[in-house]
Amino acid sequence: MDRGDKNRNQEGDIFAKGHARDLGVRAQACVIDTPVDPCTVVIFGASGDLTARKLVPSLYNLYRNHGLPNRFAVVGCSRKTWTREDFQDAMERAVKEVEVGDTSKWSEFVRALAYQPVTYDSLPSYEKLATVLRETDENHKTEGNRVYYLALPPSLYQTVAEMLGQAGLSVEGENGNGWSRIVIEKPFGRDLETAVELNQTLHKSFKEHQIYRIDHYLAKETVQNVLVFRFGNAIFEPLWNRSYIDHVRIIAAETIGVEHRAGYYEEAGVLRDMFQNHMMQLLALTAMDPPSLFEAERVRDEKLEVFQALRPLNLDKIDEDLILGQYGPGRIGGEKVPGYREEPRVSSDSVTPTFALMRVFLDNWRWQGVPFYLMSGKRLARKSTEIVIQFKQVPHSMFRPVLGEHIAVNRLTLGIQPDEKIKLTFQTKNPGATFCLRSVTMDFDYHENYAGPRLDAYEKCLLDCMQGDHMLFWRQDAVELSWSFLTPIIDQCEQCPDPGKRLRFYASGSWGPLSSDELEQFIS
Ligand code: NDP
Ligand code: BG6
Numbered sequence: 001m002d003r004g005d006k007n008r009n010q011e012g013d014i015f016a017k018g019h020a021r022d023l024g025v026r027a028q029a030c031v032i033d034t035p036v037d038p039c040t041v042v043i044f045g046a047s048g049d050l051t052a053r054k055l056v057p058s059l060y061n062l063y064r065n066h067g068l069p070n071r072f073a074v075v076g077c078s079r080k081t082w083t084r085e086d087f088q089d090a091m092e093r094a095v096k097e098v099e100v101g102d103t104s105k106w107s108e109f110v111r112a113l114a115y116q117p118v119t120y121d122s123l124p125s126y127e128k129l130a131t132v133l134r135e136t137d138e139n140h141k142t143e144g145n146r147v148y149y150l151a152l153p154p155s156l157y158q159t160v161a162e163m164l165g166q167a168g169l170s171v172e173g174e175n176g177n178g179w180s181r182i183v184i185e186k187p188f189g190r191d192l193e194t195a196v197e198l199n200q201t202l203h204k205s206f207k208e209h210q211i212y213r214i215d216h217y218l219a220k221e222t223v224q225n226v227l228v229f230r231f232g233n234a235i236f237e238p239l240w241n242r243s244y245i246d247h248v249r250i251i252a253a254e255t256i257g258v259e260h261r262a263g264y265y266e267e268a269g270v271l272r273d274m275f276q277n278h279m280m281q282l283l284a285l286t287a288m289d290p291p292s293l294f295e296a297e298r299v300r301d302e303k304l305e306v307f308q309a310l311r312p313l314n315l316d317k318i319d320e321d322l323i324l325g326q327y328g329p330g331r332i333g334g335e336k337v338p339g340y341r342e343e344p345r346v347s348s349d350s351v352t353p354t355f356a357l358m359r360v361f362l363d364n365w366r367w368q369g370v371p372f373y374l375m376s377g378k379r380l381a382r383k384s385t386e387i388v389i390q391f392k393q394v395p396h397s398m399f400r401p402v403l404g405e406h407i408a409v410n411r412l413t414l415g416i417q418p419d420e421k422i423k424l425t426f427q428t429k430n431p432g433a434t435f436c437l438r439s440v441t442m443d444f445d446y447h448e449n450y451a452g453p454r455l456d457a458y459e460k461c462l463l464d465c466m467q468g469d470h471m472l473f474w475r476q477d478a479v480e481l482s483w484s485f486l487t488p489i490i491d492q493c494e495q496c497p498d499p500g501k502r503l504r505f506y507a508s509g510s511w512g513p514l515s516s517d518e519l520e521q522f523i524s
Helices: 014-029 049-064 084-097 106-112 123-140 154-166 192-205 221-231 262-287 296-309 315-320 457-467 476-494 516-523
Strands: 039-044 072-078 113-117 146-150 180-184 211-214 245-253 322-332 335-337 355-360 372-377 384-391 411-417 421-429 437-445 503-508
Touching: 039 049, 039 123, 039 457, 049 072, 049 084, 049 106, 049 457, 072 106, 072 123, 084 106, 084 113, 106 113, 113 123, 123 154, 146 154, 146 457, 154 180, 154 192, 180 192, 180 457, 192 476, 211 457, 211 476, 221 262, 221 411, 245 262, 262 296, 262 355, 262 372, 262 384, 262 476, 296 476, 315 322, 315 476, 322 476
Parallel strands: 039 072, 039 146, 072 113, 146 180, 180 211, 245 372, 322 503
Antiparallel strands: 245 384, 322 335, 322 355, 355 372, 384 411, 411 421, 421 437
16 A cells, blocks of 8 residues: 555545544544542442442443443442342342343452441441441552442431531541542522522532532433534534524423322422423533633533523513423323322322423523523423524525425434434425425434443443543532522412412323414414
């Protein structure tokens, strides 16, 4: 092969030499970034659902894909009087149940699993835990570095954080500790006031750089891709503003109902459960300006600007911008399912919303006048999370003598899940003698040409926390702005004399409480 051939890429384009080199560099950079510091992951709530279904399977998957540090340990803690073997057996069953795939490495991984019973509000219990953790450090050479993961009901977050502080486990570089990080599961409070209070308690024991507030949506591959798509390409960003975009729809539709979480959900409802966190993050990623560098604080600063620009809803006319619904009985995938009020542990006259559609505006230069429609609901027709960018009509239709005024608009869809796709619809001429247009779609499947290991959202969160990377975690100022926007809306809906009056019921398996005409009217 001569020198010239070596420099040609597959299309034979000699000018693509630099491009081919870039691809090589990127491919190398795409292997799992193994955390360098050894550490122990301490899971509180180790007997619970999240630990069994997500945390331990994720840790195991990281282990078998070489994503854990060389020296690591996991210590499960809960009130259950399990032995180490009981915990290991329960976790083995859990991992097999969620079908992680290859379990051949379990017998190696399990050696790192230990268990320590704790009483969440008892200081001696944490002092005992501190001793166990020091022994773990010695046995596994984990150098006192620890992630404390609170897989617990939110009512226990403050107690556990305070106890860790009092037992000397939160301080870094003392008492045999290396670094020390705490992971808080959502929800961070149930309104602005409780979110501030939770934060104040956390800060009694932990500094901000030690706190990781999880939003598993941020760790989804396709969600991470939103910024890459927007700011890694030159051709979309010039159009990404009020001059070209008519409106944006952010949809998170689920087919599942409340499942076994009625106790929590009855108190939360869809606005706290999905809007305060996941929907707000999707909005921020879609609307934010580019930071100067892809670095955690700069990205989080730009998101903050979006939350600062949120225009408060007019509470006197809230029904113009907000539709709330609750699922009734119906069918999902051909199976009969009960209505929300018939679910176990749900009150028979519950007014908790399971569906919301909200119109929001951002008061800034880029987005003035562009409505963002946020919609999320349980027991809808199909599971689908997507961000749809609807562009404006062409400014002038030169085809009007043949086609009339209307030409279908361009639409860009960022499929988050389960369709992990990017789709762009545009107009082409229909082949043939008659002159007419047709809408066609160009699409990209996110996993095309990729066969490497994929990180589940919880794997990514755990990995980033072990690496000390805050990029995909909430910062407190953003949490507070998100609550500042939503708390008055929630109060207005919950604290009125008749909280059920704006609730509209929909059949499970439908697309929510609005007819297609009503929906069109809401969006127009
Ligand atoms: P669980 O209800 O399974 O509770 C976890 C553990 O906490 C239990 O095993 C129990 O352990 C302890 N616990 C539960 N209730 C009490 C109580 N009243 N007093 C003292 N201890 C209690 O919760 P999950 O694992 O489902 O969720 C944990 C956290 O993760 C929550 O904040 C949840 O919002 C969040 N989350 C969960 C998801 C999931 O899919 N499960 C998804 C997203 C977030 P023991 O009694 O043995 O001490
Ligand atoms: C959780 C909510 O945060 O997200 C659940 O508490 C919801 O109610 C879930 O079902 C949706 O997550 P995913 O990843 O399935 O879209």
